Amino acid sequence: MDWLERLAEERIREAQARGEFEHLPGAGEALQLEDWSQVPAEQRLAYQVLKRAGCVPPELAARREALALAAQLAELAPALRERGLKRLALLNSQLADAGLPPVSVADAGGYGARLIAKLGGEPR
16 A cells, blocks of 8 residues: 555545535445446546436437427327427437437337327328
């Protein structure tokens, strides 16, 4: 153990003796560790920083938007529905480029099934 590690350990023990770690948020609870094994090692730090800042990768933002749009399509007026379907197709192409599965109107649950039935199609 080098001198810097010993100094750090000494300071930690002193702080423990003073009770500075007693009332920290989450004290006594299990740590919520995240599995970053699927993220390349050289990108993990960047992903963690972006996650803590509330940012998501563009492909996940596109997926969220596609799911929200698919849920709203049943409630849109016919003119807006056409625009919504075009936007959903664009989002699905972005998802395909990122290697993610497309979002269909049927993914929206009951709304999607009713919309497909209203438009005269069969749910997939």
